Amino acid sequence: MAEKLILDGARVANELKEQLRTRVDALSGIGITPCLATILVGDDPASETYVRMKGNACKRLGITSRRIHLDRSISTEELINVISQLNEDPLVHGILLQHPVPHQIDERAAFEAISIHKDVDGVTALGFAQNAFGYADYPSCTPAAIMALLDYYRIPIEGKHAVVIGRSPILGKPVSLMLLNRNATVTTCHSKTTNLADMVKLADIVVAAVGKPKFIQGEWLRPGAVVLDAGYNAGNVGDVDYEACLLKASAITPVPAGVGPVTIAMLLKHTVDAAEKTAKH
Structure with a gap:
């Protein structure tokens, strides 16, 4: 059996963060400290x-980290007022609104209130459109x-051929576009897709972003597929049946220590990127 490549997200994240440390030190030398403002509404334990x-x-x-x-x-309206104040604060470089928010809040309106220059989590419609155009x-x-x-x-x-399972506006849809912009042929599947297993069998690259534990089965994969599991569910399990998929895949991300650590590293990178743009201006 060919050796399996475990895509070690912790390793990738650590290398990214070491690169960021140098950049943060350089900014500190000119009197700029990157700042991420994180807004939490309510007291959801997971959030x-x-x-x-x-x-x-x-x-x-x-x-x-300004919490x-x-x-x-x-x-x-009150939440948007808070976001507007952060937009105007020159010491804040990135704004993250932790979701989900309580039911009475118009989450999309709140996301849209974030300045594109501080949308380090990529949640605005303008950020999505820019991503679509590459x-x-x-x-x-x-x-x-x-x-x-x-x-x-x-x-x-x-x-x-990449098959993305999930179509959320901050995961399934944007990753489909990013793969398309890199010249993959992309099929985006979702809860209404028929014959999902047959679709997955066609994939060279599988991205699982469906929010259901162990949903993607090993028997669905073509031999040698690359599997990226973007799910995180109770019990530290992803959206992929890891042990079964490991048998068929040539490369796979574990959960935890796969996509998750790199996601946080990208948030930090975007915040540092935004701080560097401030320095240039």
Whole structure:
């Protein structure tokens, strides 16, 4: 049996962060400290954990993490006012609104209030459009992480058939566009797709972004497929049945320590990128 390539996201993230450390030090030398403002609305435990993880990652690199914790009863208008203040604050380089937000808030309106220059999580419609045209400064972080993993391990994209399972506006759709812009032939599948297993069998590259634990089965894969699991579910399992898919795949991301660590590294990179743009102006 051919040796399996485990796409080690922790390794890729650590190398990215070492490169960022040098850039953060250079900015510090001219009096600029990159700053990521993270907005958490309410007290969802999973969201609190994610925000804390991102804050800790910032601190380890010397990036300022400004945490804004708002009451869950806040209105859309009040949230947009907070975002507008952060847009105007020259010391803030990136804004991240942790989602999901409470039901009474118009999440899309809140995302759209974020300045394109500070949309380091790639959630605005303008950021999405720029990504579609291939020139986004800050594409959505998980799609950017998937592309970074493919590039780090020099996995060919051009001419390959990629099947993306999931069509969310910050994962499935943007990663489909990024693969298309790199000359892959892309099929985007979703909950209404019929004969999903037959679609996956055609794929050279499979991106699982469906939000269901162990959903992608090993028997669906063609031998030698590359599998990128962007899911994270209770019990530290992804959207892929890892053990079964490992038997068929030539390369695969584990969960945890696959796409997740690189996603956070891309968020930090985008924040540093934004700070460097400030320095130039």
